[in-house]
Amino acid sequence: MFAIVDIETCGSSFAFQKGRIIDICILIHDGIQVIDKFSTLINPDCYISGFFTNISGITNEMVKGAPRFHEVAKEILAYTEGKLFVAHNSSFDYNFIKAEFASLGFTFRRDTLCTVRLSRKLMPGKKSYSLGNLCTELGIENKARHRAEGDAVATAELLDILLSIKAQSQQYKSTNLDAIMTTRIDNIKKYILKKLPEDCGVYYFQNKNDDIIYIGKSINMYSRAISHFNSDIKKSKAMLNDTYNVDYVVTGSELIALLLEAEEIKTHKPLYNRQRKADVFTHCIDTFVNEKGIHCFAIVPTDESENKLLAFTNYTSAREKLESWIDEHSLCTSYCGLTSEGSICFNHQIKKCLGICSDKETVEQYNARVRSILKEYRYTHPDFIVLDNGRQPNEKSFIYIQNHRYVGYGYLDESTQICSPEDIQSNLTSKKYYPDADDIIRAWIKQKKRQVLVLK
Numbered sequence: 001m002f003a004i005v006d007i008e009t010c011g012s013s014f015a016f017q018k019g020r021i022i023d024i025c026i027l028i029h030d031g032i033q034v035i036d037k038f039s040t041l042i043n044p045d046c047y048i049s050g051f052f053t054n055i056s057g058i059t060n061e062m063v064k065g066a067p068r069f070h071e072v073a074k075e076i077l078a079y080t081e082g083k084l085f086v087a088h089n090s091s092f093d094y095n096f097i098k099a100e101f102a103s104l105g106f107t108f109r110r111d112t113l114c115t116v117r118l119s120r121k122l123m124p125g126k127k128s129y130s131l132g133n134l135c136t137e138l139g140i141e142n143k144a145r146h147r148a149e150g151d152a153v154a155t156a157e158l159l160d161i162l163l164s165i166k167a168q169s170q171q172y173k174s175t176n177l178d179a180i181m182t183t184r185i186d187n188i189k190k191y192i193l194k195k196l197p198e199d200c201g202v203y204y205f206q207n208k209n210d211d212i213i214y215i216g217k218s219i220n221m222y223s224r225a226i227s228h229f230n231s232d233i234k235k236s237k238a239m240l241n242d243t244y245n246v247d248y249v250v251t252g253s254e255l256i257a258l259l260l261e262a263e264e265i266k267t268h269k270p271l272y273n274r275q276r277k278a279d280v281f282t283h284c285i286d287t288f289v290n291e292k293g294i295h296c297f298a299i300v301p302t303d304e305s306e307n308k309l310l311a312f313t314n315y316t317s318a319r320e321k322l323e324s325w326i327d328e329h330s331l332c333t334s335y336c337g338l339t340s341e342g343s344i345c346f347n348h349q350i351k352k353c354l355g356i357c358s359d360k361e362t363v364e365q366y367n368a369r370v371r372s373i374l375k376e377y378r379y380t381h382p383d384f385i386v387l388d389n390g391r392q393p394n395e396k397s398f399i400y401i402q403n404h405r406y407v408g409y410g411y412l413d414e415s416t417q418i419c420s421p422e423d424i425q426s427n428l429t430s431k432k433y434y435p436d437a438d439d440i441i442r443a444w445i446k447q448k449k450r451q452v453l454v455l456k
């Protein structure tokens with residue numbers, strides 16, 4: 001049984017105070033013919049603007065005495081219950097009605113059939129699938145175009161034609177309507193979900209030519225893939241439209257997944273990943289101790305960096321970061337490379353620098369504040385490993401930091417004892433160095449409150 005529905009509205013989407021349903025018609029179709037009808041104007045309790053009156057011909061005057069949506073809600077439920085909700089461009093009508101019900105605190109849920117999509121399948125190659133154009137081409141008379149009942153009756157006649165085309169089609173006559181409406185995306189979804197495991201790792205969506213178009217990571221790749229398909233974001237839909245295959249690497253460890261994802265995005269630069277993970281780090285904030293024993297900072301080009309604290313993809317972000325430290329920790333611009341050393345900095349004149357530049361505070365007092373910054377952006381130890389889950393139960397993973405830098409990761413048998421770098425060397429996969437890897441590791445250790453294993 002079909003419930004063929006059409007609505008007229010005074011807004012392009014539901015809004016309680018200004019975009020409501022003003023006209024609805026539901027025709028009950030038993031597969032052969034229309035057997036029942038529900039049709040009424042609805043008082044939207046809001047103003048119908050001239051724009052929408054021009055579309056439907058429905059004026060504020062006409063709906064004045066009509067029932068409110070909540071007064072006909074019960075009938076709408078009864079008429080559509082247990083039937084396939086059919087409409088021309090069904091998502092508009094369905095979502096609008098769903099939103100009206102939601103505003104009453106009720107969840108409206110029906111299976112839907114869109115006659116635009118069904119027409120595209122059964123009558124391919126038309127230049128327009130608007131109801132008006134299809135009616136003209138198929139000789140369907142619409143006595144009240146853009147009124148709910150007129151359009152619903154026309155949609156019912158269109159459905160009759162579509163059902164008879166289906167019955168005569170070699171390709172579709174023994175296929176049910178559901179299967180006809182199944183799109184390529186539905187099929188690729190099934191395929192991807194079948195392939196991806198419920199494991200932690202990195203996955204790659206590929207297009208027709210096997211190019212990688214998206215890289216993602218998750219502690220449960222299967223669930224993450226489902227959320228891609230449930231997304232309403234336009235870009236996600238475009239991505240899935242382009243997706244033909246999926247590949248993945250199980251990492252077991254969330255930290256390795258994060259590191260691998262960041263690295264792979266830089267290597268493959270997939271079309272649908274935001275390119276925020278830029279791979280050219282042009283400037284660094286270096287740290288050093290000067291001849292007076294003062295902890296200093298300086299912004300330097302990456303190739304001149306000798307003791308990097310942080311790396312940046314441009315000078316401006318390095319400068320912004322350094323200035324935020326100067327502000328928050330009352331540092332002296334002279335010892336941050338922004339004013340020449342030996343002069344009293346401007347910040348001291350406006351009382352923002354506590355006066356290391358004019359001997360108003362001791363080196364020790366000043367250094368203590370710098371050390372609190374260093375602590376935040378440096379590993380506590382120069383050489384250590386972080387242990388995490390492996391890819392299977394009897395395995396563990398490690399990531400290796402050598403001389404304050406991320407070197408790579410690997411997997412070991414669960415029982416392996418690790419005391420020195422030699423113990424992991426043969427299992428280590430070395431990785432190209434990107435400074436943001438250290439940010440990822442530091443943030444992860446902090447967030448998970450993870451203990452590290454210091455190597456001597």
Ligand SMILES: [Zn+2]
Binds near residue numbers: 346348
């Ligand atoms: Zn100063």
